[in-house]
Amino acid sequence: MFRNLYNLLYAYYGNLKWWPSETDDETVIGCILTQNTSWKNVEKAIEKMKSEHIDTLIEITRTDNEKLKDLIRSSGFYNQKSRYLSAVARAIIEKYGSLENMKNQNHEEVASFISGLPGVGNETMESIMLYALDYPVFVVDAYTFRFLKRYYGKDFSRKEIRAHAEEEFHGIDELKNFHGMIINLGKDFCKKTPVCKSCFLKSNCLYGKNQ
Ligand code: SF4
Incomplete structure (x- = not known):
């Protein structure tokens, strides 16, 4: 479910090496x-x-x-x-x-x-x-809920999001990067008031298509 979305985000953001800390x-x-x-x-x-x-x-x-x-x-x-x-x-x-x-x-x-x-x-x-700690756990935050609801046009529970992400992404690097890319998207385009016109996901996003 998230694989195609991951690839679209990755094509724009690449590997963000998220989270920004040294230790x-x-x-x-x-x-x-x-x-x-x-x-x-x-x-x-x-x-x-x-x-x-x-x-x-x-x-x-x-x-x-x-x-x-x-x-x-x-x-x-x-x-x-x-x-x-x-x-x-x-x-x-x-x-x-x-x-x-x-x-x-x-x-x-x-x-x-x-x-x-x-x-x-x-x-x-x-x-x-x-x-x-490097456990394969996906982080679900407010950016994730907001973006996925707009992108897929439906509400997801934390449990559903984690289950999909943790099943589809094998390895912590993709889980980290998926979360990092969603945060960046939430700051760059999918803000409280979304900037769909210039968003690179516009043609794939259910909400964006109707703007
Ligand atoms: S097209 Fe709009 S609603 Fe969809 S991800 Fe981009 S900014 Fe968010």
């Missing part, structure tokens, strides 16, 4: 900080954390809450997010010791552990599983 720890930090804010604001926070060498989970467990709040201020909701970051870092370090140790474990157990962490909803869990 697995940074990915987890980004997954928490990106909630309800733009990526630009997250980048500022991560840069500040890096400049003070507090950009790993282990360092976060050693940092007091006031300091953490100050570092991540630009990402918004910093009171809440600093608590989430500390709690997530502590739980992961206590149970597994490192993110590396969470890889290649029982998929369901790891997913269930991450889902139980404070401040982690479906999308954050999926992002951590795919981008930090």
